[in-house]
Structure formats: structure tokens, C-alpha cells
Amino acid sequence: MQPTLKNPKLWHEQAYVNGKWTASKSGKTFNVINPSTGDVIVALPEMSQEDVQIASGQALAAFEQWKKVSPKVRGSVIRKWAQLLLENAEDLGRILTTENGKPFAEAKGEIAFAASYLEFYCGEAERTYGDVIPSANPANRVFAIHQPIGVVACLTPWNFPAAMVTRKAGAAIAAGCTAIVKPAGETSLTALAIAYLGEQAGLPAGVLNVVTGMQNLAEIGKALCEDPNIRKLSFTGSTAVGKLLMRQCSSSLKKLSLELGGNSPFIIFDDCDLPATINALMGAKIRNSGQTCVCANRIYVQRGIYSEVCRLLVDQFSQVKCGDGFEDGVTVGPLTVQRGVEKVQAHIDDAVGKGARILFGGQAMDRTGYFFQPSVLADMSDRMLSHNEEIFGPVAALYPFDTEEEVLKMANNSEVGLGSYVCTNNLARVWRMAEGLEVGMVGVNTGVIAGGEIPFGGIKHSGFGVEGGKWGVKEFMITKSIVMSIPAI
Ligand SMILES: NC(=O)c1ccc[n+]([C@@H]2O[C@H](COP(=O)([O-])OP(=O)(O)OC[C@H]3O[C@@H](n4cnc5c(N)ncnc54)[C@H](O)[C@@H]3O)[C@@H](O)[C@H]2O)c1
Numbered sequence: 001m002q003p004t005l006k007n008p009k010l011w012h013e014q015a016y017v018n019g020k021w022t023a024s025k026s027g028k029t030f031n032v033i034n035p036s037t038g039d040v041i042v043a044l045p046e047m048s049q050e051d052v053q054i055a056s057g058q059a060l061a062a063f064e065q066w067k068k069v070s071p072k073v074r075g076s077v078i079r080k081w082a083q084l085l086l087e088n089a090e091d092l093g094r095i096l097t098t099e100n101g102k103p104f105a106e107a108k109g110e111i112a113f114a115a116s117y118l119e120f121y122c123g124e125a126e127r128t129y130g131d132v133i134p135s136a137n138p139a140n141r142v143f144a145i146h147q148p149i150g151v152v153a154c155l156t157p158w159n160f161p162a163a164m165v166t167r168k169a170g171a172a173i174a175a176g177c178t179a180i181v182k183p184a185g186e187t188s189l190t191a192l193a194i195a196y197l198g199e200q201a202g203l204p205a206g207v208l209n210v211v212t213g214m215q216n217l218a219e220i221g222k223a224l225c226e227d228p229n230i231r232k233l234s235f236t237g238s239t240a241v242g243k244l245l246m247r248q249c250s251s252s253l254k255k256l257s258l259e260l261g262g263n264s265p266f267i268i269f270d271d272c273d274l275p276a277t278i279n280a281l282m283g284a285k286i287r288n289s290g291q292t293c294v295c296a297n298r299i300y301v302q303r304g305i306y307s308e309v310c311r312l313l314v315d316q317f318s319q320v321k322c323g324d325g326f327e328d329g330v331t332v333g334p335l336t337v338q339r340g341v342e343k344v345q346a347h348i349d350d351a352v353g354k355g356a357r358i359l360f361g362g363q364a365m366d367r368t369g370y371f372f373q374p375s376v377l378a379d380m381s382d383r384m385l386s387h388n389e390e391i392f393g394p395v396a397a398l399y400p401f402d403t404e405e406e407v408l409k410m411a412n413n414s415e416v417g418l419g420s421y422v423c424t425n426n427l428a429r430v431w432r433m434a435e436g437l438e439v440g441m442v443g444v445n446t447g448v449i450a451g452g453e454i455p456f457g458g459i460k461h462s463g464f465g466v467e468g469g470k471w472g473v474k475e476f477m478i479t480k481s482i483v484m485s486i487p488a489i
């Protein structure tokens with residue numbers, strides 16, 4: 001069912017291409033499901049390759065104009081867009097909770113998080129400075145300028161339906177590019193509402209487009225990858241899909257940003273501030289029901305405080321209220337997709353079969369919707385599935401360790417390297433760990449590591465490219481050199 005909105009104009013049941021709300025060429029649709037109830041919320045256009053090609057042609061035409069708009073004007077439109085997001089945070093939060101499931105307060109928090117990227121990028125649009133380069137040849141003057149790359153495809157996931165749209169498309173548009181957003185089918189309504197607000201803020205037709213689809217995902221993804229009009233593709237999602245997209249982009253040699261799976265170690269040393277650490281851990285673990293790419297996946301606890309951390313965590317988890325995101329006091333919602341429930345159960349069964357102990361929870365909840373009990377597992381080891389793969393659910397998995405050297409080795413024993421966390425009061429250790437961890441991001445005594453001004457990205461099989469901060473906008477630009485021969489002075 002559609003949520004009640006103060007501003008009903010935010011609700012859109014069609015895709016958005018070249019400033020027009022549009023059905024798919026085939027007329028086909030797919031259903032968006034409320035994960036708390038299992039009910040169909042709405043049917044959205046199931047688009048195809050043909051729809052993608054139309055969108056890319058129009059985004060290319062819009063690019064020819066948008067790239068000429070001054071950075072100051074682009075920035076002012078983006079600033080207005082951010083303001084509109086904040087003014088409509090309540091309604092956007094309602095839409096987000098309805099399709100993603102996260103608690104309403106957290107959903108509103110995501111809207112502020114989404115706006116933080118636009119707020120940062122609107123200033124950054126004006127700061128894409130080039131360079132004047134001392135020439136080796138005295139008869140030359142050499143310059144480097146940055147220019148928008150062109151039409152970009154932004155493929156966004158279902159775990160952050162608002163923030164991943166602004167983090168990618170906001171940066172692209174600030175750079176002077178035009179964007180085709182393909183949100184995860186499960187959570188397209190938030191992206192459509194954000195596109196509507198972009199239009200209200202003054203984005204010209206064709207600058208921001210949203211194509212929708214769920215069953216045709218493989219076809220749409222391939223069409224975006226192979227489209228010659230599109231010069232860059234930015235994706236957040238699983239490593240497996242990221243690799244597929246990279247292969248598919250090879251024929252058109254697109255520039256890529258891939259923000260893929262994580263397996264974040266959360267390392268607790270016995271010299272930490274324990275209450276503050278547990279607080280940080282709860283944030284890094286149960287945010288969005290454990291469905292973030294930087295959620296604490298492997299919680300390493302130094303042996304001297306291991307039993308105490310197990311006890312404190314069980315105490316915290318027993319106070320968590322899991323339920324429909326609109327219910328009062330709920331701090332953990334359902335998982336967003338049914339297959340997530342099956343995945344989390346498989347992780348727990350595997351761990352228990354290999355010697356882990358369930359200290360709390362451990363099962364799907366016996367109610368309608370995709371609910372999984374917030375759970376705590378102790379005595380994890382590197383033979384278990386969760387050691388190598390993100391759980392993507394509200395499960396805290398604890399591993400004991402003895403020494404700093406040992407835990408650094410354990411933490412780096414992963415194919416991926418996205419987020420990580422270190423809790424200690426030893427400053428020298430902070431630096432040894434921060435420099436030694438093979439990851440793109442390190443949280444020190446905190447569980448929150450993302451925001452408009454902060455670079456976000458991974459290494460190894462977590463992908464490449466940086467989103468956010470002063471790096472975010474440049475990812476959507478090319479660097480061009482200009483070598484000028486001058487008459488003798
Ligand atoms: N890094 C993240 O933020 C993130 C987001 C979603 C899922 N995941 C990981 O992936 C696991 C499985 O989730 P899932 O079942 O949705 O995974 P999936 O691998 O099927 O899809 C992941 C994302 O990629 C998109 N996608 C899938 N196939 C595509 C294709 N052929 N072309 C273009 N886009 C495509 C989906 O819409 C989704 O947003 C999760 O449990 C989690 O570990 C990570």
C-alpha cells in the first residue's frame with residue numbers, strides 16, 4: 001500500500017526519461033514489495049534495452065547543453081536539490097521505509113545522509129581546478145583542464161535507496177555530466193521521488209533520468225554497459241555483479257567506479273573504552289539490519305575481554321526491537337529481500353555446524369515479512385562461510401584473538417578490502433593498524449565512516465574508484481592537457 005504523504009507529488013509510478021514520466025515501451029511492469037508485510041506496494045515499468053537506448057540518446061543530447069552551464073549555476077541547482085530533499089525528508093523517509101524496510105527514523109537519517117552528498121558536491125562543482133605545468137620546453141606553456149566525461153550510468157543498490165543515488169548522480173551532475181540512474185528494482189520509488197525533486201530544483205530535461213526494471217535486470221545492465229553513448233558506469237552492489245559489469249563494459253571501454261562487497265573487520269583491543277566501543281559496534285552492526293557494505297562482519301575481540309564483550313553484546317541485542325519500520329521504538333527492520341533471509345540462515349547454519357555457539361537469536365522470525373532475529377554468534381573461525389563473505393544481516397559474529405600482529409593478519413586474510421574498524425586507546429597502535437589494514441576505510445573508535453565530505457571506496461575485490469568528498473566529482477571528469485607553443489617573448 002502507498003504511504004500517506006504530505007506532498008503526494010513525490011509519488012511516481014513511472015520511469016523518468018528526458019523530463020517525462022514514462023511507461024516501458026513494452027508496457028510490462030514489475031511489482032515492488034513491502035518487506036515488512038510482503039504486500040505489493042505498486043507496479044513499475046519493466047524497461048528493456050530499447051528503453052535504455054532511448055534514455056541514453058536523450059541524455060547525450062542534454063549533455064551537449066549541460067556541460068556548457070557554468071559550475072556556479074550547476075552548483076546552485078544542486079544546492080536547491082539538497083534543500084528540497086531536507087524539506088521533504090519526512091515523506092521521503094516514508095517512501096524509503098515502505099520499500100526498503102529500515103526504521104522510519106533511520107530512513108529520515110538516510111535522507112539527511114543523501115543530502116550531505118549534494119551539499120558537498122554543489123561547492124565542489126566550482127572547485128574542479130586544473131593546473132599550469134612548468135614546461136620542459138621553454139617555448140611551450142602547458143595546462144591541464146578537467147572536463148565532464150559525458151553520459152554516465154549509475155546502478156544503485158537496494159540497501160541505500162536515496163544516498164547511493166545522490167552520491168553517484170549528484171557528483172556526475174555537479175561535474176557537468178548527465179546521468180541515467182538504474183535503481184535496484186526493489187527500491188525504485190525513492191529514486192523516482194529524488195528525480196522529481198531534481199526537476200523541481202531546476203535540473204533541465206535529460207540531465208537526470210531514471211530507468212526501472214527488475215526481471216529484465218540482466219538485459220538492462222548489459223544495455224547500459226555496451227551503450228556507446230555512455231562513457232562511464234558507476235555501480236554499488238555485489239562483487240559478482242561488479243565483475244560481470246566490468247566484463248560487459250570492455251567492448252565500449254567505459255571508465256568504471258565499482259563499490260563492491262565488503263567483509264569489514266571490527267577489532268576490539270583490551271585497552272579500548274568498552275562502553276563507547278560497544279556503542280560504536282552496535283552502530284556498525286545493526287544499521288539497516290546489517291545490510292551495509294561496511295557493516296562489521298568479522299568482530300575480533302582480544303581474549304582478555306572476550307567473555308565480557310559477549311555478555312555486553314547479548315545485553316544490547318536483547319534490547320533491540322525488531323519489527324515494522326513504522327512501529328514505535330523499532331530499531332531493526334526486516335531484511336529488504338526474501339533471499340537475504342535465506343542467506344543469513346545459511347551463514348548461521350554453516351557456522352554452528354563448524355563449532356560456533358549461538359548466544360542470542362539465530363533464526364528467521366515467525367511472522368509475515370522478511371524478518372530475522374538479531375543474533376549473536378561466538379567462537380567463529382576462518383573455516384566458516386561468514387569469514388569469507390558478508391553476512392548482510394543483523395548477526396554479530398565474534399572471533400577471539402591474542403596479539404595485535406595476529407589480528408592484523410586475520411583481518412587482512414580476505415579477498416576484499418572495503419571498511420574496517422579499530423577500537424583502542426593506544427595511539428601508536430591506532431597508526432600501526434590504520435596503516436597496516438588492507439582496506440579503503442578505517443574507523444577508529446567509531447562505527448560511522450561515511451558522509452558527504454569523506455572519501456568512500458575499497459581496494460582488492462571491493463572494487464575501485466572513490467565516491468564522496470573532493471574526489472567524488474573528479475571521478476566523473478577527464479583530464480585534458482593543452483600544450484601551447486608561444487611566440488618568443
Ligand atoms: N555493496 C553493497 O552495497 C551491496 C548492495 C546489495 C547487495 N550486496 C551484496 O550482494 C548480496 C546479494 O544481494 P542480491 O541478491 O541483491 O545480489 P545481486 O548480486 O543479485 O545484486 C546486487 C545488486 O546488483 C544489481 N544487479 C544484479 N544483477 C545485475 C546485472 N546483471 N546488471 C546490473 N545490475 C545488476 C541488483 O539490482 C542489486 O542492486 C548481498 O547479500 C550483499 O552481500 C552488496
Ligand SMILES: O=CCCC(=O)O
Pocket residue numbers: 159160236291292293294450456
Ligand atoms: O552499502 C553501501 C554504502 C554504505 C555507507 O555509505 O555507509
